[in-house]
Amino acid sequence: MNDADKKRLLREMMFFRRFEDRTFEAYMERKVGGFLHLYSGQEAVATGVLEMANVGKGQENDYVITGYRDHIHAIKTGAQPREVMAELYGKETGSSKGRGGSMHIFDASQNFMGGYALVGQPFPLAAGLAMAAKHKGSDQIAICFLGDGANNQGTFHETMNMASVWELPVLFVCENNLYAIGTHIDRSTAVRDQYKRVCSYDMKASQHDGMDIDTVMEAAKEAVDYVRNEQKPYFIEFMTYRYRGHSMSDAKGYRTKDEEEVWMKRDPIRLYSERLIEAGLVTDDEIKSMEKEILDEIENDVVKFAEESPEPKVEDLNKYVLDDNPDPRWIGPLQK
Amino acid sequence: MAETAYWEAIRRAHDEEMANDSMVIAMGEDIGVVGGTYKATSGLYDKYGPQRIIDTPISENSYTGIGIGASMAGMRPVIEIMSINFALLALDTLINAAAKIRYMSGGQLQCPIVMRTPGGTAHQLAAQHSARLARMFMSTSGLRVVTPRSPMDAYGMLKSAIRSNDPVIIIEHEQMYNLKEDIPDEEFFRPLEGAEIVREGTDITLIGYNFSVHLCLEAAKRLEADGISAEVVDLRVLKPIDRETIRTSVEKTHRVVVAEEDEAPVGVGSEIITGIIEDCFFALDSQPVRIHAADVPVPYNAKLEKAAIPSADDVYHGALKALGKI
Ligand SMILES: Cc1ncc(C[n+]2csc(CCOP(=O)(O)OP(=O)(O)O)c2C)c(N)n1
Numbered sequence: 001m002n003d004a005d006k007k008r009l010l011r012e013m014m015f016f017r018r019f020e021d022r023t024f025e026a027y028m029e030r031k032v033g034g035f036l037h038l039y040s041g042q043e044a045v046a047t048g049v050l051e052m053a054n055v056g057k058g059q060e061n062d063y064v065i066t067g068y069r070d071h072i073h074a075i076k077t078g079a080q081p082r083e084v085m086a087e088l089y090g091k092e093t094g095s096s097k098g099r100g101g102s103m104h105i106f107d108a109s110q111n112f113m114g115g116y117a118l119v120g121q122p123f124p125l126a127a128g129l130a131m132a133a134k135h136k137g138s139d140q141i142a143i144c145f146l147g148d149g150a151n152n153q154g155t156f157h158e159t160m161n162m163a164s165v166w167e168l169p170v171l172f173v174c175e176n177n178l179y180a181i182g183t184h185i186d187r188s189t190a191v192r193d194q195y196k197r198v199c200s201y202d203m204k205a206s207q208h209d210g211m212d213i214d215t216v217m218e219a220a221k222e223a224v225d226y227v228r229n230e231q232k233p234y235f236i237e238f239m240t241y242r243y244r245g246h247s248m249s250d251a252k253g254y255r256t257k258d259e260e261e262v263w264m265k266r267d268p269i270r271l272y273s274e275r276l277i278e279a280g281l282v283t284d285d286e287i288k289s290m291e292k293e294i295l296d297e298i299e300n301d302v303v304k305f306a307e308e309s310p311e312p313k314v315e316d317l318n319k320y321v322l323d324d325n326p327d328p329r330w331i332g333p334l335q336k
Numbered sequence: 337m338a339e340t341a342y343w344e345a346i347r348r349a350h351d352e353e354m355a356n357d358s359m360v361i362a363m364g365e366d367i368g369v370v371g372g373t374y375k376a377t378s379g380l381y382d383k384y385g386p387q388r389i390i391d392t393p394i395s396e397n398s399y400t401g402i403g404i405g406a407s408m409a410g411m412r413p414v415i416e417i418m419s420i421n422f423a424l425l426a427l428d429t430l431i432n433a434a435a436k437i438r439y440m441s442g443g444q445l446q447c448p449i450v451m452r453t454p455g456g457t458a459h460q461l462a463a464q465h466s467a468r469l470a471r472m473f474m475s476t477s478g479l480r481v482v483t484p485r486s487p488m489d490a491y492g493m494l495k496s497a498i499r500s501n502d503p504v505i506i507i508e509h510e511q512m513y514n515l516k517e518d519i520p521d522e523e524f525f526r527p528l529e530g531a532e533i534v535r536e537g538t539d540i541t542l543i544g545y546n547f548s549v550h551l552c553l554e555a556a557k558r559l560e561a562d563g564i565s566a567e568v569v570d571l572r573v574l575k576p577i578d579r580e581t582i583r584t585s586v587e588k589t590h591r592v593v594v595a596e597e598d599e600a601p602v603g604v605g606s607e608i609i610t611g612i613i614e615d616c617f618f619a620l621d622s623q624p625v626r627i628h629a630a631d632v633p634v635p636y637n638a639k640l641e642k643a644a645i646p647s648a649d650d651v652y653h654g655a656l657k658a659l660g661k662i
């Protein structure tokens with residue numbers, strides 16, 4: 001990775017942090033509704049893993065799928081930040097035309113196959129995407145990001161088993177942030193190390209630090225290459241931490257300030273910026289001007305676009321339920 | 337024309353569609369090496385191989401989800417669920433995912449899956465193998481639900497379902513797999529929308545779907561012997577319902593019986609009769625009659641089972657009631 005790429009990565013993570021902070025502000029202004037789950041603290045995982053995958057190339061992208069904490073995964077895969085923001089605003093220009101909202105960002109043009117609210121549901125969907133890629137003989141893989149809590153669903157076990165038996169090219173990325181809403185992993189789950197849970201499925205698995213993007217990228221490269229070249233599944237776990245509450249109504253009464261501070265000391269943006277400063281790749285001043293640029297871009301491009309975009313038309317309520325232009329040969333009506 | 341059993345019709349549809357399009361696959365428990373519990377995929381494993389006729393582990397929710405994921409990336413999976421009772425395990429991926437993905441994505445993605453499953457009562461299979469859940473699927477936005485009564489429809493609707501871009505549930509029936517009928521040798525398709533008048537009549541309309549159409553036809557014969565001309569409507573499709581055909585028939589006969597094999601509360605009959613009341617209330621000369629199963633889990637004992645499930649005799653008596661003869 002060259003110096004320009006390293007700077008770009010730092011800027012991306014800073015952008016993602018500010019993007020999420022800004023959605024929080026918009027939520028407080030009641031411009032964004034529903035449930036809103038922010039990714040702050042975990043940026044190194046999606047940024048690092050997807051940096052090692054095929055993203056940003058449209059239909060050639062690997063397939064990416066995740067849960068409801070999905071804004072950043074969508075953007076890193078190739079979705080336009082302004083369209084993601086417009087989706088949160090419920091606008092017709094949003095990535096899902098205002099029909100999905102925060103938890104259901106989709107961008108089929110970039111093979112971002114969605115954010116899903118049902119915990120654990122993306123496991124089999126990801127395996128199916130991988131099955132299709134393999135069936136078509138393409139070298140695309142599927143990448144599924146989910147939390148630690150999702151591993152307690154039956155779909156986790158069912159899908160690990162089938163992905164292994166059928167040798168599907170799918171990378172399962174477990175973002176272990178130690179909590180499922182307010183329930184600490186030790187209170188819900190027999191083992192804290194999630195990668196150990198797949199050993200009964202004869203699948204490669206490993207665990208890594210998810211706060212250091214260099215570590216993430218190194219581990220992810222190996223995993224992505226393995227899945228692509230061997231055409232087999234891989235389960236990779238990153239230890240990470242979310243800074244904000246689970247969603248907006250969460251007062252975080254289930255964890256201590258001390259615990260938060262321990263993790264924040266290893267903030268992924270801070271770790272990486274310090275490393276780049278030490279290596280002489282950026283200066284404090286450059287970082288400050290990057291921050292300014294990002295603020296400006298988010299305000300004057302991303303948010304402005306969302307604010308000024310039109311809402312969907314009520315006349316279009318019934319669009320997209322079924323195929324809107326079905327072939328009468330299959331659909332009918334029946335000739336009398 | 338060749339005499340074809342219902343299961344053979346389904347097999348033929350799979351075979352032709354798989355030959356026509358390499359993106360069509362089938363998946364389910366024991367559908368490959370064994371050829372399917374009701375032989376609906378027999379012989380196809382040898383022809384198309386394990387990559388396209390996929391024997392799955394007993395993981396209904398996730399193999400349905402895998403089919404859905406594959407469909408989002410362009411494949412056309414036909415997912416067999418051994419019995420509709422087991423489809424309850426797949427409701428999350430089916431209803432929360434397949435039925436909603438087109439909408440949630442603002443029309444960017446589609447899930448062209450077909451889920452096939454027998455959904456009636458057989459003989460003495462008891463409560464956990466006798467569910468009839470048509471009413472549950474027909475209340476879900478984003479699905480198509482069809483109920484072929486004959487080899488013609490079993491073949492032609494499966495072919496259409498595979499080509500349709502929507503998720504389609506095909507509810508078959510344990511007692512119909514051996515039902516035989518002559519069907520054309522040339523390829524044909526039967527549409528996924530539209531009810532059908534399967535017997536014309538003037539005095540009363542008997543409405544059924546899937547197996548209960550046969551109960552209606554049998555009842556119509558008995559009524560004929562009594563000098564009563566019954567029209568029989570096969571709904572064919574539970575979602576979307578063809579209200580126009582129902583209205584036209586009721587406006588002609590002025591009396592109606594709806595027969596379903598399922599339990600009554602919140603059933604197919606409730607929906608059909610509500611539609612009739614909304615569409616042509618003043619055409620009715622008598623109260624509509626619902627024929628349905630008793631509101632109990634299906635019992636094992638043969639006598640009790642018989643009492644729980646509607647018969648042609650029940651439809652016949654329902655018609656007499658609607659005609660004011662009893
Ligand atoms: C099937 C299902 N059950 C429960 C919920 C409610 N719920 C939403 S998120 C969540 C916790 C998930 O935790 P985890 O998988 O660790 O992801 P994280 O939020 O930590 O990223 C729960 C219980 C849900 N959305 N879906």
Ligand SMILES: [Mg+2]
Nearest residue numbers: 147148179180
């Ligand atoms: Mg978690």
